[in-house]
Amino acid sequence: MIVCNNIWHVATMLRFRPYFTGPSSPNGLKMESICENTVVSDEKYNNFIPTLRSGEWSDIGHRSYMEDTHICIPDLARTFNNKFLGQETVSFYGVFDGHGGKGASKFVRDNLPRIIVDDVNFPMELEKAVTRSFVETDAAFARSCALESALSSGTTALTAMIFGRSLLVANAGDCRAVLSRHGLAFEMSKDHRPCYDKERLRIESLGGFIEDGYLNGQLAVTRAIGNWHIQGLKEMDDQAGPLSAEPELKLVTLTKEDEFLIIGSDGIWDVFRNQNAVDFVRRRLQEHNDVKRCCKEMVEEAMKRGALDNLTVVIVCFQAEPPPPVVVQRGRVRRSISAEGLLNLKFHLEG
Structure with missing residues (x-):
């Protein structure tokens, strides 16, 4: 049993914060997950070390132009020659779904990772660094658009960062990340669309409105980077507009039951439900265990199902x-809850 001071409560979806100590640290510890006022007793939180493998695939789909971009970086510090090179690896994955052109999605793909690494809080306080970097990338893109109006466009942005046993997902828009935990699908992000009540309330508090399912009658998402060319969506007279570039974050500690994370543009989720996507990926990995091939097969399956949008998936x-295989033991007493329901209940009870 491990008792931690200042740790997040596992059963309330935790908010784990990483810390680093380098070679000169007195205790020589690497990044860990710290918690508040709780006791961690399950070995699955203490002994699991993720072995990362990733794959990606994208296709123009049935569109006449491609606006999706994506990125996979195994080691942020090494890629950008950061001063924290040699300490705990921080892996970075992102999917960016552009609209109104590819300028914004390409800009975010090429600049957001570097801005995160250069942030003063990287890697000690990743949540602060990521949130601030989304907003700073948005401002940097606005400056680029002022110099080159042809870049004017917007993009959703979803990133996943893995450091030690911690997984941090940051989302602004309607790309989606889904975690497979022992075969069950768990959303790691919420789609930022006008129908999302929390977003509608935020928008209305800032003077925006929803019309025919669109933000200010113009945009199908409520958070995005870019779109500075659309009047009334972003900052006006030093006041925040209804279209926000600030991401929502979700942070969890990975355990031995966590199998993979699916990150997809909205074209994927138009034809896959969360559990259906997890089931599809599990079957393919059980057949050949090739992550990139699995991504390709998922995109091809989405097209067979009639997906009309650009398609991008990172696993x-x-x-x-x-x-x-998921094996559920049968009980002696008849029950009305499904096997999937039992696993879901077990997940929430155990944290």
């Missing part, structure tokens, strides 16, 4: 072996 596996 990050946390284990070297393929996912095991």
